[in-house]
Amino acid sequence: MEYEWSDLLEENYRRYVGDKWMKGLGARDRAGYLAARTRWQKAKEIGDRFRDGMAAIRGQTPERGYTKESYLKNDKLGSRFHDVRNDRERATYEYKAGKIDKDKALPQLEKDDQYTLDGGIVDWTIVQGVRIDKEVQDKLRELREKYPRQFTIQEVSREQLRQALTVAKHLEKVKTWEAKERARLERARDERVRREVRAKEHEARKRDIARVVSENVRAIEQARAEGKVFPAWELSEAHSSLVRSMRKVRRYEKVQGRETVASLGLTGERARVMESMLTQGRERQRGKVVRGIDAIGRERREREAAECAARKEAERLAKQREVDARRRELVRQGVIRADVANVLDVIDKAQARVGDPIPPGMENIRRLRGGRELGGRERGLHRER
Numbered sequence: 001m002e003y004e005w006s007d008l009l010e011e012n013y014r015r016y017v018g019d020k021w022m023k024g025l026g027a028r029d030r031a032g033y034l035a036a037r038t039r040w041q042k043a044k045e046i047g048d049r050f051r052d053g054m055a056a057i058r059g060q061t062p063e064r065g066y067t068k069e070s071y072l073k074n075d076k077l078g079s080r081f082h083d084v085r086n087d088r089e090r091a092t093y094e095y096k097a098g099k100i101d102k103d104k105a106l107p108q109l110e111k112d113d114q115y116t117l118d119g120g121i122v123d124w125t126i127v128q129g130v131r132i133d134k135e136v137q138d139k140l141r142e143l144r145e146k147y148p149r150q151f152t153i154q155e156v157s158r159e160q161l162r163q164a165l166t167v168a169k170h171l172e173k174v175k176t177w178e179a180k181e182r183a184r185l186e187r188a189r190d191e192r193v194r195r196e197v198r199a200k201e202h203e204a205r206k207r208d209i210a211r212v213v214s215e216n217v218r219a220i221e222q223a224r225a226e227g228k229v230f231p232a233w234e235l236s237e238a239h240s241s242l243v244r245s246m247r248k249v250r251r252y253e254k255v256q257g258r259e260t261v262a263s264l265g266l267t268g269e270r271a272r273v274m275e276s277m278l279t280q281g282r283e284r285q286r287g288k289v290v291r292g293i294d295a296i297g298r299e300r301r302e303r304e305a306a307e308c309a310a311r312k313e314a315e316r317l318a319k320q321r322e323v324d325a326r327r328r329e330l331v332r333q334g335v336i337r338a339d340v341a342n343v344l345d346v347i348d349k350a351q352a353r354v355g356d357p358i359p360p361g362m363e364n365i366r367r368l369r370g371g372r373e374l375g376g377r378e379r380g381l382h383r384e385r
Contacts, residue, residue: 052171
């Protein structure tokens with residue numbers, strides 16, 4: 001197991017150096033610390049697998065009341081961390097696959113001594129041939145002699161160690177597979193729930209579209225019967241909203257149709273034909289709704305056209321009023337004669353009524369609406385007379 005140096009490793013290394021300094025001990029450099037950490041991780045990995053494999057071989061499972069990596073509180077000596085413990089049987093199990101040094105083992109044995117004194121059972125399982133500090137050997141022998149029925153030491157061979165490691169690796173693979181399977185099932189469940197929600201939303205949207213179309217068509221017909229109309233902006237909002245909703249409905253149904261065709265194993269031209277048939281069938285079923293949306297759209301366009309025409313007519317009349325007012329002012333000032341102004345009024349009204357161009361020969365008179373040309377032309381006519 002290899003590590004790349006990181007901010008977290010740097011933080012741990014500085015903490016390690018601080019602890020060594022507080023104890024008056026020397027600290028490794030970063031390379032030595034990293035090498036030691038790698039060895040420790042490898043040893044821990046082997047130790048954990050030895051524990052898990054032996055526990056599985058011996059039937060020490062959670063279903064039978066066994067727990068791994070369990071803390072047992074002791075106010076006098078401090079908490080004891082057990083590899084495996086069964087509270088119902090008041091039994092603990094320690095598994096040692098590698099070197100057993102006194103700094104760690106002796107405090108453990110002190111707590112095991114107290115636990116055994118209180119009536120508990122302690123079992124140490126050790127791999128044959130591992131290095132054990134002499135002080136630890138003496139303490140193990142002492143406790144076995146002191147509690148012959150409660151404190152036991154079992155030695156396993158290297159072959160049994162390999163078997164335990166193999167079992168542990170297999171359990172890890174099974175655990176990984178089970179985790180992936182649970183995740184897959186959870187994703188499938190979530191996807192199924194999402195599909196159900198989307199299907200319900202789709203059906204609700206279709207019902208809502210049909211209801212709104214029916215109500216709007218009925219309201220438009222009633223207003224027409226009463227000689228009333230809806231404003232174009234209101235028809236536009238209603239029609240645009242229905243078109244957007246129907247677009248969502250069709251998009252959803254298109255995806256569902258493709259999935260249905262794919263589930264039937266159809267591909268190529270056969271798949272396209274089937275998708276087309278499904279689309280046509282859906283459109284036939286909602287023909288009344290589509291016709292209603294089209295009717296609202298036509299009413300919208302008619303109202304927009306009518307309002308646009310009314311707007312243009314209002315603008316034309318306002319402009320005409322301005323022209324008439326200016327023309328009356330010119331007549332009052334004596335710039336043009338009243339009969340000429342009357343002719344211009346007739347021309348304006350005729351053109352507004354039929355939309356014809358200015359009659360031939362009347363171009364100059366029509367230009368009298370301009371102002372400067374009007375004054376100059378009139379003065380010219382007057383002088384000629």
